[in-house]
Amino acid sequence: MPEKMTLHFKDGSTTSMDAVDARRVLREHGGEWSTKPFPADVQKAAQEEADGLRLHLSKLRAERKSEAEIEDARIAWPDTWKAMQAAKVEAAKPQAAAKPYEAKHRGGGSYSIMNAEGQEVLDKLSKDDAELFNTSALDAQESFIEAEKAKRG
Incomplete structure (x- = not known):
């Protein structure tokens, strides 16, 4: 009787199988089969993939x-599953909050401050002012906008 x-x-x-077949399975599919139980997290992931x-x-x-x-x-399922899991991970990542304001080049050496909706808040800034604005904290940006609007009347 075979081992x-x-x-x-x-x-x-x-599963139980003849030793000669089991060794072949382990050699050819070592990532899926083992002589010892897989860790619980691996088992859970494999069950979710099978489901x-x-x-x-x-x-x-049904279609x-x-x-x-x-x-x-x-x-094609293994590749499909990997793509689905990658999309899930990406969706779970915290999204960077949109900047409320950003100074953008408008052409001709002029920069404008735009709000998150893309509306111009302040125009005719120098490149230096625009770069400083973009590296400033939100409260400093809001103060700058108020001061510039007050200056311009």
């Missing part, structure tokens, strides 16, 4: 896609 080995899949499931694949394929079947299209989607 048996128990292998653990990355999603936490196990995602099942859901994706069931949606394709009456051909078996060839469904098989192509199954084969």
Whole structure:
């Protein structure tokens, strides 16, 4: 009787197979199979990926896609899953708050201060004033705008 080995899949499931076959599986698919259980976080991620694949394929079947299209989607799933996870991570990142004001070059050596909606707040600034404005804190920017408007009447 051939020697048996128990292998653990990355999603936490196990299987028993002949040792010669188990060694081949470990050699060819070492990232998916192991002789020891995978850590809980790896198992959870693998289960979520498998659930995602099942859901994706069931949606394709509901859309009456051909078996060839469904098989192509199954084969492409690892890349699709990675893209979906990357998009999730990107969406979870805190977005940089839009600057309330920014001095922008308007042509002819003139700069204008624009608000977040793109409306001009103050015009005819020098390059030096514009650069200083853009590196200033918000309260200093607001003070500058008020002072310049007061000067101009």
